[in-house]
Amino acid sequence: MIPAKPPARPDRVSLWRYLRLFRADILSAQPAKLYRAWMAEFRTPFFRSYMINDPDLIARVLKDRPDDFPKSDRIGAGLRPLLGESVFLTNGDLWKQQRRIIDPAFAGGRLRDTFPAIKAAGDAAVARLAPLADGTARDIEPETSHAAADVIFRTLFSVPIENLIAAQVFDAFRAYQRTQPILNLAAFIPGPRWMPRFFRRDTRAAARTIRALITEMTARRLAQIEAGTAPDDLATKIMTTADPDTGLTFDVPQMVDQVAIFFLAGHETSAAALAWTLYLLAMHPDWQDRVAAEARTWDGSFSGLSTLKVTRDVFRESLRLYPPVPMMVRQTVKPEIFRDRNVTPGAQVVLSPWHLHRHTRIWDDPDAFDPARWQTENGKTGQRTAYIPFSAGPRVCTGAGFAMIEGAVLLAQLLSAYRFDLVPDRAPMPVAHLTVRTAQGMWLRIEHRQSRSISC
Template identity: 70%
Template sequence: MIPPKPLPRPDRVSLWRYVKLFRRDILSAQPARLYRAWMAEFKTPFFRSFLINQPDLVKTVLKERPLDFPKSNRISEGLRPLLGKSVFLTNGADWQRQRRIIDPAFEGGRLRETYPAMWAAAEAARARLMARAGETVEIEEITSHAAADVIFRTLFSIPIEDATAQQVFHEFRAYQRSQPILNLAAFVPLPRLFPRFFRKGTRATARRIRALITRLTEDRQTRIAEGTAPDDLATKIMTTRDPQTGETFTAEEMVDQVAIFFLAGHETSASALSWALYLLATHPDWQDRIAQEAQTLTGDFSDVSKLKISRDVFREALRLYPPVPMMVRETTCPEHFRNRTLPKGAQVVLSPWHLHRHERLWDNPDGFDPARWHSENGKTCGREAYIPFSAGARVCTGAGFAMVEGVLLLALLLRDLRVTAIDGREPVPEAHLTVRSRDGIWLRIERR
């Protein structure tokens, strides 16, 4: 089986090509030089954008001075119909308050408490895939179903088979395919009341999703008041008070947060798991090693520390196919990077897609090599050039949760099953809400 190839990399890309492609496939529009450059400038008639790959500058933006580089509204405009004022989009005092309420729900001890629900979802996913043995399946659909089940079980203590959960899942599937990573507002400074040119149905789908989430949160509020609510993530977040103000989230704020939990915990996990399975289908030796390692699984949280090979493989999948390929910050004052002046309001692009494949940082940057994490180069790059969950103060709250979930699902699914890639159906990555394949990822499923 031929390993996956990197996307074609044109030498130069015009502004017109960017405008033409940004709604469909921003990844293949990236010129080859960006995989070698420490910094690059991109000019439009309306703003200046700077891609930064130099590790110490990435550290400055994400870790050392995060409040000086807030999230750019150019990106948030495209996500606001669904995510409202969630922690993913806010900045400054609003964001700090939201993190003070949310972070306790994802502390280390809570991972152990949510593990039984995660295990139940993983076993259900394995059973569904076992029933498809002997078939060729579109694996992104399978992983989306599994990741959604994990979120519903850990957040609201309901399985994916619940009627409301099913509705949210199917509506979200439609939304992620209709919503590009960038909205027109990313390129053109539109007045506040000017139409944002969302794709047909995007706003309506977002409204339906939010209505369903509202139903779930209102029901949970009632059960909390009655003292009958389960001790899951939703209850924890809805009852946690801001240590500075004593306030909890309002009902509308909770809908915003649940929307991003579903996006971050479902979309990104499904993307990472599907690419990991494809990479293993093209590297059967690593697949066999995971299957052997997974024989030790018992369903206890202590299993997590034993899945070392599975963790290395999942980390490598996140390196090659980071679910969120680009993050955009904005300068709040003039900056001076690499002898260039970044004016106030400039866009600072931090791209895991480029940083993780940078030719001057990584050994064999486009190759699949889970063993790299034990080499000196891999350890160094893991510290300085690996940001699948962002980094610093704005690191994804659920990063630890995602690593446990992804590694567990990968190991349990492959313990008794084998996946094989289909010749002639190599997936082509595209950036929707996350990095997905243009025509799906098709794999043959067989029992071991």
């Protein structure tokens, strides 16, 4: 069986039709030829865009010369009311300063420190699913969102999602994503930062609510730091780390920007990845049983994570088929040559993990779920040259290592306790807005694994 994949559009459509398709779902707005093309050019009256799947070009943009390909503000403009000047949207010296402060919090030694909070969130998720494991068809996306949000709040602020403010932030983020499309006017019409962006009223209201709640949590933490009573979590680490070049630390408004992107990136992407992985395992019960068997041999320790080899390969394969962030946009600042074609300054450069990870010239059987591919030569080559679920190079997601640990831990905990089965006639359809989610939910049946084994 081939996992769910959105239909491609016809090769030629009008600009107006393309804009309507793109606004609804950026994946089904693309033609099928992008799954085998090394590069494609798209022209509008306002700019030119180049999607690149050539591994050499991707390496040039992300690894070799990243300063020559800064992030484009065409997509970022739509997120600025919420994310402000977060590390996700900035470029140049400001971005480098932010990374010098943030990166130490996610260094290898610190990941060990976050493990107990991740595991506690997983234990809570297992407990919440217990009354739902009756074989009834259920949309599991709310559950994976709850679990991922719990991880973020426990690791960042040492509070569970049941904390009143944490729950309010979670609810406000859901409201924001229902109102904010990935595109607004700024994505297609160039203009200065002060140009009106025409956000919906409820979008701005949700952003204000989120930022007010995060400001409250951040101000409280700053007071705890000054009083010497702050817990040793990610928020404390980031707020007390000084830029080694300038000696500056984040103030409250700057920290609010960073917490907003930590929650959006760390919660939304993890929730999507976990939901798609459970769907793939429901689709392939043989792999699900292998993960469950491996999980039951895990001793529950951080050092024991090295034994979850099958679990990691399953999660890695899920990120290949359903990369949480389907497209990334950079911009040229000087003349370039892409595959013998002249590219002018100001052109948009689109990198699409969705298409790259399913490229027919790179991967064997690219649309199939096959965790064993990562032990093959083709899989190892693809991982080096064409696998970017967290981007690559200097701008690689600072939480990539954290996300891989979180994915393995939550999967091991959930699969050791429960079995997930497909629901006939309720196959999910991927749609992409901020992340790759489903059009009508992720419907699965959940059963207690122990009772299922006894009944068989």
